Amino acid sequence: MSAKQQLTERIGQLLRDSKLSVTETRTKILELFMKSNGALEHADFDKLTGKSFDRVTVYRTLQTFLDKGIIHKIPTTDTSIRYALCKSECSEHHHHDHHVHFKCEECGNTVCLEETDVPAIHLPKGYAAHNIEVVVSGVCKSCK
Amino acid sequence: MSAKQQLTERIGQLLRDSKLSVTETRTKILELFMKSNGALEHADFDKLTGKSFDRVTVYRTLQTFLDKGIIHKIPTTDTSIRYALCKSECSEHHHHDHHVHFKCEECGNTVCLEETDVPAIHLPKGYAAHNIEVVVSGVCKSCK
DNA sequence: AAATAATTGCAACAATGTTGCAATTATTTA
DNA sequence: TAAATAATTGCAACATTGTTGCAATTATTT
Numbered sequence: 225m226s227a228k229q230q231l232t233e234r235i236g237q238l239l240r241d242s243k244l245s246v247t248e249t250r251t252k253i254l255e256l257f258m259k260s261n262g263a264l265e266h267a268d269f270d271k272l273t274g275k276s277f278d279r280v281t282v283y284r285t286l287q288t289f290l291d292k293g294i295i296h297k298i299p300t301t302d303t304s305i306r307y308a309l310c311k312s313e314c315s316e317h318h319h320h321d322h323h324v325h326f327k328c329e330e331c332g333n334t335v336c337l338e339e340t341d342v343p344a345i346h347l348p349k350g351y352a353a354h355n356i357e358v359v360v361s362g363v364c365k366s367c368k
Numbered sequence: 369m370s371a372k373q374q375l376t377e378r379i380g381q382l383l384r385d386s387k388l389s390v391t392e393t394r395t396k397i398l399e400l401f402m403k404s405n406g407a408l409e410h411a412d413f414d415k416l417t418g419k420s421f422d423r424v425t426v427y428r429t430l431q432t433f434l435d436k437g438i439i440h441k442i443p444t445t446d447t448s449i450r451y452a453l454c455k456s457e458c459s460e461h462h463h464h465d466h467h468v469h470f471k472c473e474e475c476g477n478t479v480c481l482e483e484t485d486v487p488a489i490h491l492p493k494g495y496a497a498h499n500i501e502v503v504v505s506g507v508c509k510s511c512k
Numbered sequence: 513a514a515a516t517a518a519t520t521g522c523a524a525c526a527a528t529g530t531t532g533c534a535a536t537t538a539t540t541t542a
Numbered sequence: 543t544a545a546a547t548a549a550t551t552g553c554a555a556c557a558t559t560g561t562t563g564c565a566a567t568t569a570t571t572t
Contacts, residue, residue: 245538245549266528278552283529285550299443299503303528303560324489329498337495343487345468345502350509351481354473358489359443359501365494389518389569410559422521427560429519447529447559 231255242292249277253285254294263298263306263325263334298325298334299357308336325359330367375399386436393421397429398438407442407450407469407478442469442478443501450478469503474511 225233235254239246256272257264264272269282277285286307289295298306308325324340327333342356369377379398383390400416401408408416413426421429430451433439442450452469468484471477486500 247538247550249551279528280530280553281551288550297445299445299501301441301443301449301501303447303449305445305447324491326491326495337492339492340489343489345484345487345504347468347470347504348481348483348509350512351470351504352507352512353504354506355504357443357445357501357503357505359503360489360491360495360497360499361501362498363496365492368494368496391519391569393520423559424522424561425520432519 231258238294242294244288244292249281249285250288252276253282253289257295257307257309261335263308263336265304265306267304298336299359300327306334308334311338322356325357326364327359327361328364328367329361330363333364335364375402382438386438388432388436393425393429394432396420397426397433401439401451401453405479407452407480409448409450411448442480443503444471444478452478452480455482466500469501470508471503471505472508472511473505474507477508479508 232251232255235251235258236246238254239250244250252273253269256269260268266279266282266286269277270279286295290297290307293310295307296310298308300306322342324337324342326335326337328335342358345353345356347353376395376399379395379402380390382398383394388394396417397413400413404412410423410426410430413421414423430439434441434451437454439451440454442452444450466486468481468486470479470481472479486502489497489500491497
Protein backbone atom coordinates (compact mmCIF):
# COMPACT_ATOMS: atom_id res chain seq x y z
CA MET A 225 0.00 0.00 0.00
CA SER A 226 1.43 3.39 -1.01
CA ALA A 227 1.98 6.22 1.41
CA LYS A 228 -0.74 8.16 -0.35
CA GLN A 229 -3.20 5.29 0.06
CA GLN A 230 -2.25 4.93 3.70
CA LEU A 231 -2.97 8.60 4.31
CA THR A 232 -6.33 8.32 2.58
CA GLU A 233 -7.18 5.28 4.70
CA ARG A 234 -6.20 7.08 7.90
CA ILE A 235 -8.35 10.05 6.94
CA GLY A 236 -11.29 7.78 6.13
CA GLN A 237 -10.96 6.18 9.53
CA LEU A 238 -10.83 9.55 11.25
CA LEU A 239 -14.00 10.64 9.48
CA ARG A 240 -15.84 7.42 10.27
CA ASP A 241 -14.76 7.68 13.91
CA SER A 242 -16.32 11.13 13.97
CA LYS A 243 -19.51 9.75 12.39
CA LEU A 244 -19.05 11.76 9.22
CA SER A 245 -19.56 10.63 5.64
CA VAL A 246 -16.34 10.16 3.77
CA THR A 247 -16.48 12.66 0.93
CA GLU A 248 -13.99 14.08 -1.50
CA THR A 249 -14.04 17.57 0.01
CA ARG A 250 -13.49 16.36 3.54
CA THR A 251 -10.74 13.97 2.54
CA LYS A 252 -8.96 16.61 0.50
CA ILE A 253 -9.17 19.25 3.23
CA LEU A 254 -7.90 16.89 5.91
CA GLU A 255 -5.10 15.92 3.57
CA LEU A 256 -4.11 19.57 3.30
CA PHE A 257 -4.09 19.91 7.08
CA MET A 258 -1.97 16.81 7.50
CA LYS A 259 0.51 17.77 4.83
CA SER A 260 0.88 21.38 5.96
CA ASN A 261 3.04 21.88 9.00
CA GLY A 262 1.17 24.97 10.09
CA ALA A 263 -2.22 26.49 10.50
CA LEU A 264 -4.42 27.20 7.51
CA GLU A 265 -6.84 29.98 6.83
CA HIS A 266 -9.85 29.92 4.58
CA ALA A 267 -8.08 31.50 1.62
CA ASP A 268 -5.44 28.74 1.70
CA PHE A 269 -7.95 26.12 0.65
CA ASP A 270 -8.74 28.03 -2.53
CA LYS A 271 -5.05 28.38 -3.24
CA LEU A 272 -4.09 24.82 -2.39
CA THR A 273 -6.96 23.10 -4.15
CA GLY A 274 -7.08 25.50 -7.09
CA LYS A 275 -10.65 26.43 -6.17
CA SER A 276 -11.87 22.91 -6.75
CA PHE A 277 -14.51 23.38 -4.07
CA ASP A 278 -17.21 25.93 -3.56
CA ARG A 279 -16.42 28.49 -0.88
CA VAL A 280 -19.58 27.54 0.95
CA THR A 281 -18.55 23.92 1.08
CA VAL A 282 -15.21 24.86 2.59
CA TYR A 283 -16.86 27.01 5.23
CA ARG A 284 -19.26 24.23 6.10
CA THR A 285 -16.52 21.61 6.17
CA LEU A 286 -14.39 23.67 8.54
CA GLN A 287 -17.39 24.24 10.79
CA THR A 288 -18.14 20.52 10.84
CA PHE A 289 -14.53 19.69 11.74
CA LEU A 290 -14.65 22.27 14.54
CA ASP A 291 -17.87 20.76 15.89
CA LYS A 292 -16.35 17.29 15.89
CA GLY A 293 -13.13 18.39 17.57
CA ILE A 294 -10.99 17.53 14.55
CA ILE A 295 -9.57 21.03 14.18
CA HIS A 296 -9.31 24.08 16.42
CA LYS A 297 -9.22 27.82 15.80
CA ILE A 298 -6.23 29.99 16.53
CA PRO A 299 -6.92 33.59 17.54
CA THR A 300 -5.53 36.37 15.35
CA THR A 301 -5.56 40.15 15.23
CA ASP A 302 -6.33 40.19 11.54
CA THR A 303 -9.39 39.30 9.57
CA SER A 304 -8.48 35.75 8.78
CA ILE A 305 -9.16 33.07 11.36
CA ARG A 306 -6.63 30.24 11.33
CA TYR A 307 -7.32 26.56 11.85
CA ALA A 308 -5.11 23.66 12.86
CA LEU A 309 -5.54 19.94 13.45
CA CYS A 310 -6.26 18.79 16.95
CA LYS A 311 -4.28 16.01 18.53
CA SER A 312 -5.92 12.79 19.56
CA GLU A 313 -6.78 14.00 23.05
CA CYS A 314 -9.41 16.30 21.59
CA SER A 315 -12.94 15.08 21.15
CA GLU A 316 -16.34 16.39 20.18
CA HIS A 317 -17.12 17.68 23.63
CA HIS A 318 -13.74 18.40 25.08
CA HIS A 319 -10.79 20.21 23.62
CA HIS A 320 -7.40 19.69 25.22
CA ASP A 321 -5.74 22.39 23.32
CA HIS A 322 -3.13 23.33 25.87
CA HIS A 323 -0.24 24.20 23.68
CA VAL A 324 1.25 27.49 22.55
CA HIS A 325 0.76 28.92 19.06
CA PHE A 326 3.58 30.68 17.30
CA LYS A 327 3.21 33.11 14.43
CA CYS A 328 6.34 33.96 12.47
CA GLU A 329 6.57 37.59 11.44
CA GLU A 330 8.90 36.71 8.57
CA CYS A 331 7.15 33.90 6.75
CA GLY A 332 3.68 34.55 8.16
CA ASN A 333 3.29 30.91 9.06
CA THR A 334 1.51 29.90 12.25
CA VAL A 335 2.38 26.66 13.99
CA CYS A 336 1.28 24.75 17.08
CA LEU A 337 4.12 24.22 19.53
CA GLU A 338 2.90 20.96 20.99
CA GLU A 339 5.86 20.66 23.34
CA THR A 340 5.32 24.08 24.86
CA ASP A 341 2.75 24.07 27.62
CA VAL A 342 0.48 26.96 28.40
CA PRO A 343 1.54 28.29 31.80
CA ALA A 344 -0.87 28.74 34.66
CA ILE A 345 -2.27 32.26 34.82
CA HIS A 346 -3.10 33.78 38.15
CA LEU A 347 -6.29 35.74 37.60
CA PRO A 348 -7.73 38.37 39.92
CA LYS A 349 -10.36 37.26 42.45
CA GLY A 350 -13.73 36.50 40.93
CA TYR A 351 -12.55 35.40 37.52
CA ALA A 352 -12.89 31.74 36.46
CA ALA A 353 -10.80 30.51 33.53
CA HIS A 354 -12.10 27.85 31.15
CA ASN A 355 -9.61 28.25 28.37
CA ILE A 356 -6.28 29.96 27.89
CA GLU A 357 -4.98 30.95 24.48
CA VAL A 358 -1.36 31.91 24.01
CA VAL A 359 -0.13 33.24 20.71
CA VAL A 360 3.52 34.19 20.50
CA SER A 361 4.79 36.15 17.54
CA GLY A 362 8.40 36.49 16.52
CA VAL A 363 10.84 34.72 14.26
CA CYS A 364 10.66 30.98 13.74
CA LYS A 365 13.34 28.34 13.45
CA SER A 366 13.43 28.37 9.66
CA CYS A 367 13.51 32.16 9.28
CA LYS A 368 16.11 33.19 11.80
CA MET B 369 -15.20 72.77 34.99
CA SER B 370 -17.62 69.86 34.62
CA ALA B 371 -16.53 66.21 34.50
CA LYS B 372 -17.61 66.09 30.87
CA GLN B 373 -15.49 69.11 30.02
CA GLN B 374 -12.53 67.65 31.88
CA LEU B 375 -12.78 64.44 29.86
CA THR B 376 -12.94 66.39 26.60
CA GLU B 377 -9.90 68.41 27.64
CA ARG B 378 -7.97 65.23 28.50
CA ILE B 379 -8.85 63.71 25.16
CA GLY B 380 -7.80 66.85 23.31
CA GLN B 381 -4.48 66.75 25.09
CA LEU B 382 -3.97 63.09 24.21
CA LEU B 383 -4.65 63.81 20.54
CA ARG B 384 -2.35 66.83 20.47
CA ASP B 385 0.36 64.79 22.19
CA SER B 386 0.05 62.27 19.38
CA LYS B 387 0.24 65.06 16.79
CA LEU B 388 -3.29 64.47 15.59
CA SER B 389 -5.92 67.06 14.76
CA VAL B 390 -8.65 67.29 17.34
CA THR B 391 -11.81 66.33 15.49
CA GLU B 392 -15.32 65.38 16.50
CA THR B 393 -14.96 61.75 15.37
CA ARG B 394 -11.72 61.15 17.21
CA THR B 395 -12.94 62.84 20.36
CA LYS B 396 -16.17 60.85 20.34
CA ILE B 397 -14.45 57.53 19.72
CA LEU B 398 -11.89 58.09 22.45
CA GLU B 399 -14.74 59.08 24.74
CA LEU B 400 -16.38 55.72 24.06
CA PHE B 401 -13.15 53.88 24.83
CA MET B 402 -12.69 55.77 28.07
CA LYS B 403 -16.25 55.30 29.22
CA SER B 404 -16.40 51.61 28.36
CA ASN B 405 -14.66 49.30 30.76
CA GLY B 406 -13.90 46.74 28.10
CA ALA B 407 -12.73 46.26 24.57
CA LEU B 408 -14.75 47.52 21.64
CA GLU B 409 -15.26 46.11 18.20
CA HIS B 410 -16.11 47.99 15.05
CA ALA B 411 -19.84 47.31 15.25
CA ASP B 412 -19.94 48.87 18.72
CA PHE B 413 -19.20 52.30 17.33
CA ASP B 414 -22.26 52.17 15.12
CA LYS B 415 -24.37 51.05 18.04
CA LEU B 416 -22.95 53.50 20.56
CA THR B 417 -22.96 56.55 18.33
CA GLY B 418 -26.16 55.71 16.47
CA LYS B 419 -24.24 55.62 13.20
CA SER B 420 -23.25 59.25 13.47
CA PHE B 421 -20.05 58.50 11.58
CA ASP B 422 -19.35 56.91 8.26
CA ARG B 423 -17.99 53.37 8.53
CA VAL B 424 -14.92 54.39 6.60
CA THR B 425 -14.14 57.16 9.05
CA VAL B 426 -14.35 54.75 11.95
CA TYR B 427 -12.02 52.27 10.25
CA ARG B 428 -9.55 55.03 9.50
CA THR B 429 -9.76 56.47 12.99
CA LEU B 430 -9.06 53.09 14.58
CA GLN B 431 -6.12 52.56 12.24
CA THR B 432 -4.71 55.98 13.14
CA PHE B 433 -5.05 55.25 16.86
CA LEU B 434 -3.29 51.92 16.36
CA ASP B 435 -0.46 53.61 14.49
CA LYS B 436 -0.03 56.16 17.25
CA GLY B 437 -0.08 53.59 20.03
CA ILE B 438 -3.30 54.92 21.54
CA ILE B 439 -5.15 51.63 21.24
CA HIS B 440 -4.16 47.99 20.73
CA LYS B 441 -5.82 45.01 19.10
CA ILE B 442 -6.92 41.95 21.01
CA PRO B 443 -6.83 38.63 19.15
CA THR B 444 -10.07 36.72 18.71
CA THR B 445 -11.28 33.53 17.11
CA ASP B 446 -14.28 35.23 15.58
CA THR B 447 -14.64 37.71 12.77
CA SER B 448 -14.61 40.84 14.88
CA ILE B 449 -11.29 42.27 15.96
CA ARG B 450 -11.42 43.97 19.34
CA TYR B 451 -9.63 47.15 20.37
CA ALA B 452 -8.76 48.58 23.77
CA LEU B 453 -7.01 51.67 25.07
CA CYS B 454 -3.32 51.44 25.75
CA LYS B 455 -1.88 52.60 29.01
CA SER B 456 0.54 55.47 29.20
CA GLU B 457 3.62 53.28 28.77
CA CYS B 458 2.66 52.67 25.15
CA SER B 459 3.93 54.96 22.44
CA GLU B 460 3.99 55.22 18.67
CA HIS B 461 6.94 52.92 18.29
CA HIS B 462 6.74 50.71 21.29
CA HIS B 463 3.82 48.85 22.78
CA HIS B 464 4.13 47.62 26.34
CA ASP B 465 1.05 45.57 26.21
CA HIS B 466 2.10 42.91 28.66
CA HIS B 467 -1.16 42.20 30.34
CA VAL B 468 -3.65 39.39 30.03
CA HIS B 469 -6.96 39.75 28.20
CA PHE B 470 -10.08 38.13 29.53
CA LYS B 471 -13.19 37.33 27.54
CA CYS B 472 -16.33 36.47 29.47
CA GLU B 473 -18.39 33.70 27.92
CA GLU B 474 -21.52 34.96 29.66
CA CYS B 475 -21.65 38.65 28.86
CA GLY B 476 -19.31 38.53 25.89
CA ASN B 477 -17.30 41.43 27.26
CA THR B 478 -13.52 41.50 26.85
CA VAL B 479 -11.38 43.32 29.38
CA CYS B 480 -7.70 44.02 29.93
CA LEU B 481 -6.44 42.63 33.22
CA GLU B 482 -3.74 45.18 33.84
CA GLU B 483 -2.68 43.61 37.11
CA THR B 484 -2.14 40.20 35.55
CA ASP B 485 1.24 39.83 33.95
CA VAL B 486 1.93 37.68 30.94
CA PRO B 487 4.18 34.83 32.12
CA ALA B 488 7.45 33.96 30.46
CA ILE B 489 7.07 31.27 27.82
CA HIS B 490 9.87 28.82 27.26
CA LEU B 491 9.99 28.29 23.51
CA PRO B 492 11.80 25.47 21.70
CA LYS B 493 15.30 26.18 20.45
CA GLY B 494 15.44 28.43 17.41
CA TYR B 495 12.33 30.47 18.12
CA ALA B 496 12.61 34.14 19.07
CA ALA B 497 9.62 35.81 20.74
CA HIS B 498 8.79 39.45 20.11
CA ASN B 499 5.30 39.54 21.49
CA ILE B 500 3.13 37.29 23.61
CA GLU B 501 -0.63 37.45 23.55
CA VAL B 502 -2.68 35.76 26.23
CA VAL B 503 -6.45 35.60 26.00
CA VAL B 504 -8.26 33.80 28.78
CA SER B 505 -11.92 32.96 28.38
CA GLY B 506 -14.26 32.03 31.17
CA VAL B 507 -16.64 33.76 33.53
CA CYS B 508 -15.94 37.25 34.80
CA LYS B 509 -16.42 38.84 38.19
CA SER B 510 -19.82 40.33 37.36
CA CYS B 511 -21.28 37.20 35.78
CA LYS B 512 -20.28 34.48 38.22
C1' DA C 513 -8.66 86.03 8.37
C1' DA C 514 -6.60 83.72 4.60
C1' DA C 515 -3.70 79.90 3.21
C1' DT C 516 -2.46 75.37 3.95
C1' DA C 517 -2.91 70.87 5.62
C1' DA C 518 -5.56 67.19 7.32
C1' DT C 519 -9.80 64.74 7.87
C1' DT C 520 -14.33 63.32 6.51
C1' DG C 521 -18.13 61.26 3.74
C1' DC C 522 -19.64 59.40 -0.44
C1' DA C 523 -19.56 56.10 -4.10
C1' DA C 524 -17.92 52.12 -5.73
C1' DC C 525 -15.72 48.07 -5.02
C1' DA C 526 -13.45 43.75 -2.90
C1' DA C 527 -13.37 40.19 0.37
C1' DT C 528 -15.50 37.37 3.70
C1' DG C 529 -19.26 34.89 5.60
C1' DT C 530 -24.37 33.03 5.57
C1' DT C 531 -28.89 30.85 4.05
C1' DG C 532 -32.31 28.16 1.25
C1' DC C 533 -32.92 24.87 -2.00
C1' DA C 534 -32.35 21.56 -5.75
C1' DA C 535 -28.99 18.21 -7.47
C1' DT C 536 -25.63 15.03 -6.37
C1' DT C 537 -23.18 11.67 -3.63
C1' DA C 538 -22.64 8.53 0.34
C1' DT C 539 -24.59 5.26 3.41
C1' DT C 540 -28.01 2.10 4.86
C1' DT C 541 -31.46 -1.43 4.22
C1' DA C 542 -33.53 -5.17 2.21
C1' DT D 543 -25.82 -5.19 -4.99
C1' DA D 544 -29.69 -2.29 -6.08
C1' DA D 545 -33.17 0.60 -4.28
C1' DA D 546 -34.36 3.68 -0.45
C1' DT D 547 -32.82 6.94 2.66
C1' DA D 548 -29.86 10.27 4.50
C1' DA D 549 -26.29 13.51 4.09
C1' DT D 550 -23.45 16.61 1.52
C1' DT D 551 -22.51 19.69 -2.17
C1' DG D 552 -22.91 23.69 -5.38
C1' DC D 553 -25.44 27.48 -6.96
C1' DA D 554 -27.74 31.84 -6.44
C1' DA D 555 -28.64 35.44 -3.74
C1' DC D 556 -27.70 38.09 0.06
C1' DA D 557 -25.42 40.17 4.42
C1' DT D 558 -21.45 41.87 6.63
C1' DT D 559 -16.87 43.58 6.87
C1' DG D 560 -13.07 46.05 5.05
C1' DT D 561 -10.67 49.13 1.26
C1' DT D 562 -9.65 52.97 -2.17
C1' DG D 563 -10.03 57.45 -4.74
C1' DC D 564 -11.69 61.81 -4.70
C1' DA D 565 -14.26 66.02 -3.73
C1' DA D 566 -16.09 68.64 0.17
C1' DT D 567 -15.47 69.96 4.72
C1' DT D 568 -13.01 71.04 8.92
C1' DA D 569 -8.79 71.95 11.66
C1' DT D 570 -4.40 74.06 12.02
C1' DT D 571 -0.91 77.23 10.72
C1' DT D 572 0.85 81.57 8.98
